[in-house]
Amino acid sequence: MPTETKDESAEPASKVELPDSVAGSGEIPSFDITLRVRRYLPEFYDEAYWDDFQVTMYGTDRVLDALHKVKWEMDGSVSFRRSCAHGVCGSDAMRINGHNRLACKVLLKDLNTSKPITVEPIKGLPVEKDLIVDMEPFFQSYREIMPFLMNESAPPSKERLQSAEERERFDDTTKCILCAACTSSCPVFWTDGQYFGPAAIVNAHRFIFDSRDDAGDMRLEVLNDKEGVWRCRTTFNCTDACPRGIQVTKAISEVKQAILSRKV
Amino acid sequence: MQVHKYDVVIVGAGGAGMRAAIESGQRARTAVLTKLYPTRSHTGAAQGGMCAALANVEEDNWEWHTFDTIKGGDYLVDQDAAEVMAKEAIDAVLDLEKMGLPFNRTPEGRIDQRRFGGHTRDHGKAPVRRSCYAADRTGHMILQTLYQNCVKHNVEFYNEFYVLDLLMVDEEVDGELNRRVAGVVAYDLASGELHVFQAKSVVFATGGSGKVFKTTSNAHTLTGDGMGIAYRRGIPLEDMEFFQFHPTGLAGLGILLSEAARGEGGILRNADGERFMERYAPTIKDLAPRDIVARSMANEVREGRGAGPNKDYVLLDLTHLEPEHIDAKLPDITEFARTYLGVEPYNEPVPVFPTAHYNMGGIPTNISAEVLQTNESTIPGLYAAGEVACVSVHGSNRLGTNSLLDINVFGKRAGIAAAEYSQTAEFVDLPEDPESYTATLLDAVRGSEGTERVGAIRKELQETMDTNVQVFRTADTLKKAVGDIDALKERYMRITVQDKGKRYNLDLLEAVELGILLDLARVTTAAALHRKESRGGHYREDFPDRDDENFMEHSMAYLDPAATEADVPGIRLATKPVEFTRYKPMERKY
Structure with a gap:
């Protein structure tokens, strides 16, 4: 582990030359995808089935953005859990193109968008509805x-000590x-x-x-x-x-x- | 409909709710009702740390922490509450360590501490190392540790139960009419059934309302439910005009990049490569409080010095830091930059812009976490803690790390107070048809035969809030927002919910949440219109100075259909004095 000395040593420059690349490119690319969602609506249909949705997505959109677009603009009954939308809450684990991923961490541009992107519930847990499983x-x-943590010894008045290595x-x-x-x-x-x-x-x-x-x-x-x-x-x-x-x-x-x- | 009976019901299972549950669960029969599985709560997204004057790495004391909190909040902080928080911070951190939280350590094996915005030694002389942390995932560790300890203590959770109403009855006590808590009504997302929970004490710990804005660090689920429920039942909301915009959200996305990035030495630059904070806060520069940094950034962009193709963001520069240092101290946030923007922070600056982050206002409480129904009176049995509450320890601008502290200190206080109250109080009889209000609300939303889409209305609401009620505000922008919100509320009457099922009807859930967001956006805007001064997170370009003579007071917004003559009809704005102990207001310079 680095020590604390580092941030005292080098006061950053008041002004630096920035490379042009920092300005980035001017256009946000868009692309059309087919989102193929595994549906299960036991109140209405006994069997699960696939449902295809065509949506136009942009730049760094993620699978979760595509699911939201479907839910918010096309079919409000498409159901999935999500919360933080940046990979720290763990709500939106699902099978994306056959691999378990968080929908909020998979960028669409990193998938093959010429073929349908399949989205299914994670396996091995009872499916409640669409992508929602019983956890x-x-x-x-x-x-x-x-x-x-289990520790039967009398707690110290301050913190328990633990080395950085431990x-x-x-x-x-x-x-x-x-x-x-x-x-x-x-x-x-x-x-x-x-x-x-x-x-x-x-x-x-x-x-x-x-x-x-x-x-x-x-x-x-x-x-x-x-x-x-x-x-x-x-x-x-x-x-x-x-x-x-x-x-x-x-x-x-x-x-x-x-x-x-x-x-x- | 099922009826349950508990001594204490806690609504919400983020940091504040679970900290309360650990205390209450050991003293009284307690249930925790939560819209999300506990570990999904947004406490887990907090990054940088939790301040406490442990003085493990340099001289510090809680009185300095108190002062920083008050100054950081631009003197709208209730000083008695800030003192409680700073004093109890030390035990709050040690409690977490004993519960198992894996803090980063000093070479001596003590809890390590680092710098954070607005936290200083000796009343502003220099930055101080006060923030106790676990890399840049302190909130994650707090949430996990609290959940682990709830498992240890067998806390009873009702997961995915969405509380939609607070039951209160008026009782005559010694000839005076008193409101008392009777329980709550919850909608079970899995089954679509209503459940009534009778309880002697109710603790609201439902978190914030960041989803009123478009660019936000908040989770999709942070729709201000607790605030909305309380407000609709006649409880005032305090200081709702004060919303914190965190300086460093990933540009265009709003995903939080911790202030710890600057605490560890990161700096902000404009398109010219200039470290512009040297101009705005010459002493502590990039570590000035969030409101000042966010406004400075917005001003750089407004004056044409923004970076990027649209010149609409600035840059967080970590390139002068050693990669090993970045990996050890800031692993998550640098991964966010790589994953979501494709930027490598080792050698490229990261595009950032202010993002809606924290609601300083909320349900008014005293330092025992008891909810106020007026300036003088509380509602026996009702408590609130965390972002949903306004104690007020954050005043007009919260210092970084003080929210993780707030949930621990006041969550604990709320849990103890709620359990102790339940040991002496009797159950209040439930009102007749206790679920009727909630059933009517849900039927209205579900049965609406219109064509308006929830997603479209929410998007327009968030856009007008970003445009008109963000870092810079004027009477004109605020009035524009009120007009927009009212038009959206009218359209909300004609929404359609496509999902017709009962099981996990999240379409219905989002529609109900939107109703709450519309109410809260209106309150925030009304309070902002009323406060004709600039203070902390609330900046009025038409009134750029702080005005202690007229506005050194909390705002209290009441839902009041009779207030037809108010600037924003239906909202009655009153005030509440600020508590002073030893600190006189001074000009806030850094």
Whole structure:
């Protein structure tokens, strides 16, 4: 970790020459796309079906912008969750062209817009309506790994000390936003809904490797279960799916290692 | 319709709601009703930090923090409340650390601290390192940590329950008529059913209303629901003219880039490459409070020094910082620049422009988080905390990091107060047909046979607010906005909701939210029209100076159909005195 000295050393210049490129190009490109949405409206139709929408989109528009355009201008019944719209709240995980992504983080221009862009609900969780799934089984697994700091020693009057290195040890897994993109990309989870799934293991990792936590063994015991880490087949789907760039498969391996080395 | 009974009902599960729930849940039977899954709340989008005078890296004390908060709010801050917040900030941070929050650390293993706009040592002498942080995702860590602790304490959540009404009854106590809380009515998004929650105490923690503006850092779901519900039930809204525009939103998108970028050494430049903040705030430059920086940026653009093809933004320059430093301290926001604008902050400056960020106003409360129904009286059993509330610790301009602090300090206070009240109070009988108001509201929206689209009306509302009620305001622009809003309200009577189902009818949800946005936009504009001075986030070009003689007071906007003669008919504007303790108003210079 860099130290704090840096920002004292170089007072930035009052004026600099800016390259012309900073001015950017003058035109915002537009393009036409077909958004192919997996619909499921159980109040009206028994079966799910595909619905195509043609929309004109611009520049850096994202899949979420296209979904909004459809909902706001064409068909108000198209249903999906979303909130922050910039990849930090985890509401809008969905399958986009077969890959689990957050709709607010996929730029349309990065997809092949000459073919329909398919949008489906994430797999392995019961579909409620269109792109909305029941998240309860996902949060149930999360709760089972005891996702909170446990430390029985008397708390100090100020903060518990933790070195920068100790803090860094679990930094990656603190980034999880519980969007379920990883868990619902896992082939093991698709066939066995009892499997804890990557997200629960990531959140266990976040505490197991936190120097302030005393309950690592309890969590390792939970994950040593037949529905625990040993179900992982290291297919790396989860790592590919994570919108926060968490090394999910690596975290799962570290938990496996911890079970072996501490308990055998 | 189902009826539930709890001692305490908390509405909203962002930082304030969950902080309240952790306290209340351990003292009284508590339910949390939330429109979103708790971890989706916009607290998670906060980045830079949470200030507290821990003095871990340099000399600091809470009295300096109090002063900075008051000065930052341009002296419209209630000084008793600011003192409470700055004093309790220290325990609020330590509480979070003990709950497990992974703060960045100093070499000694203590919580690290960094600089933030408007936070200074010894009453403005120089910037001070006061902000406790976890990279540039402090809000994410707070939201996760609070949710984790709610799981630990088995807090009972009703997820995707949209509260649409606050039930109150008038009771005669010792010959005087008192309003008391009876409960709330919620719409279950999954089933489309109404649920009535009878409760001794209700805590509103529903967040802000940033979606009245087009360019905003706020989530789509931040539609001011709690403020709207309270206002429609006769509770005043305080200081609604004060909306904070955060200087550094990604240009064209509004996505927040934390002030921490400047705290870590980033600077703003215009198209000429000039560090223009040297002209506007010679002492603390780029780390001046947000209102000043946002106005300075808007002024650079207005005077033709904006960058980009349309000369409509300025540049946030991080190129003089080491890439490793950027990666360690600002990983998320630099990724936003790469993902959404295709800009590499290591070697290119990032296009930025002010974005609607925070509502300083809201439901008036005292320092115990009790909701006021007039300047003198509270509504027993009703509490509010966080952005929905106006304590007022932010006055006319909130300092960066003080919102994460506000939700923790006043969320905790609200949770304790609500639980303690419920231990002595009796349930109030529910009114007859408690759901009738909500059912009528939903039927009207659902049954509307018009042709107007919710999305179109909302877009026009947001556009007129951006054009007329943003960083620069005049009587003319504000009157234009009122006219536009009234025309949109009229069109709103003729909307159509295409989704005819009950299950997850988010089309209906958005229509209801729009009704609230229209009400709140009107209140904000009316209060802005009334305040003929410039102070903090409210800048009137036709009245460019602060006017303490006439306007050193909070505004209180009441829904009042009898106020037909008011500048904005139907809204009665009153005032409330500012609480002073030890700081006399001075000119605000940085």
